[in-house]
Amino acid sequence: MGAGAADTLKLKSGDLGVVVSSPGKAFACAAWIANHAFPAARKGDVHEVRHLRQQVERTLKGETPGVDCPKNLQSVPGITNAGPLGPGGDLYRFYDKLLNATATQAEKIDVSQRALQELGLGHLTVKDLPTLRQQLKDAQKPSTPPTEKDAKQVTEQKPEVKQIEKETAAQQKVEDEKKKAEQEKKRRALEEAKKALEEAKRAASGIDDLERKGEQVSKKPSLAGAMTKQIPE
Numbered sequence: 001m002g003a004g005a006a007d008t009l010k011l012k013s014g015d016l017g018v019v020v021s022s023p024g025k026a027f028a029c030a031a032w033i034a035n036h037a038f039p040a041a042r043k044g045d046v047h048e049v050r051h052l053r054q055q056v057e058r059t060l061k062g063e064t065p066g067v068d069c070p071k072n073l074q075s076v077p078g079i080t081n082a083g084p085l086g087p088g089g090d091l092y093r094f095y096d097k098l099l100n101a102t103a104t105q106a107e108k109i110d111v112s113q114r115a116l117q118e119l120g121l122g123h124l125t126v127k128d129l130p131t132l133r134q135q136l137k138d139a140q141k142p143s144t145p146p147t148e149k150d151a152k153q154v155t156e157q158k159p160e161v162k163q164i165e166k167e168t169a170a171q172q173k174v175e176d177e178k179k180k181a182e183q184e185k186k187r188r189a190l191e192e193a194k195k196a197l198e199e200a201k202r203a204a205s206g207i208d209d210l211e212r213k214g215e216q217v218s219k220k221p222s223l224a225g226a227m228t229k230q231i232p233e
Helices: 003-008 023-035 037-042 046-060 090-118 126-139 151-155 159-219 221-230
Strands: 010-013 015-019
Touching (some): 023 159, 046 090
């Protein structure tokens, strides 16, 4: 939809049916909606990100979004230099790709959160990564082998004492193997948690980068075409 059709845009800007005569205000509303996708993505809320993407696209097409934009939004200057708002225009393609990429990162965070929940470590966050790495390092240290008794001392023991010690040693071996298995289980859980948190950290970094691109275009719409090319497929 080009700038010449601006008088047909209707947005739910506080009051349903308010005619927005400026494409700059229409764009400002779309950019305002899009900005809310990034906090949702950081929480792994894929559904909310996709919902907001739909509202942005509806706004750019001149349809009434299902989101209330603030009444005091200022018209964005230079919007006429960015081409048409609707499908086929740089701004529409930019926000479509931007928010699709944001949803992809949100999915990664959601998967990481689910993995942590299954491990019983849902309380962990990216901030816990340094502690987790240290715990893994400690868990990988070889345990000190038990001190064996002097062979001569064992030889000089009475048969009944030897039997008791033999049974005790067998029991201790079972307990040691059980403890070793528990430690290995814990180590594997920590390793999986570390992988999940590292993936979440990478996704959060990706969201930060996408948010910066969105902010740049919201201030200077004419950058949409160039910025779209910088968004990963």
